[in-house]
Amino acid sequence: MSEECCSKTENSLNTNCPLNGAKGKRVQTITLKSLLTPKALETLDAESNYFFCDSIDCPVVYFNDRGQTFILVDLKIPVFQKDQGFQVPVCYCFDWKRDRISQEIQETNNSTAESSIRAHIQAGRCGCEVNNPQGSCCLANIRKEVKKLS
Ligand SMILES: [Zn+2]
Secondary structure, three states: OOOOOOOHHHHOOEEEEEOOEEEOOOOOOHHHHHHHHHHHHOOOOOOEEEEOOOOOOOOOOEEEEOOEEEEEEEEEOHHHHHOOOOOOEEEOOOEEEHHHHHHHHHOOOOOOHHHHHHHHOOOOOOOOOHHHHOOOOOHHHHHHHHHHOO
16 A cells, blocks of 8 residues: 555544444454455455444444445344344354343353453453454443343
8 A cells, every 4th residue: 555645544534424424433354354245245445444333223334434335234144233132142252142141140140251251352262353243342242231131
């Protein structure tokens, strides 16, 4: 990539979802390469910056600063933030779906999800950038979900 004469700052990029206007979170292209369906991946613009829209009621999952969008059906997996189903993973790396978290809480009145995931993170086993659609650590989602299901 050539260096531009007037370097763009993060602020000059359009980082808001073109559909609902929510501010997107920057994701690495490796996340899209890993999670898009083959058909959607064929249209990936590897030179552009992609962002994740985490709004529950917006079908857009990724968009770039050139107006391109990828929606839910363009991903091989369900998106935690946009799908309230019990079969949807909260932690994608170690397969903590909502029903697994809920079941453990019902049976033991306790959740080992966070401590278990933390141990895996410390052992260097976590792969959020290629497993989780948000491209980053799931722990905040785990805490929120454990609270909700307790
Ligand atoms: Zn959106």
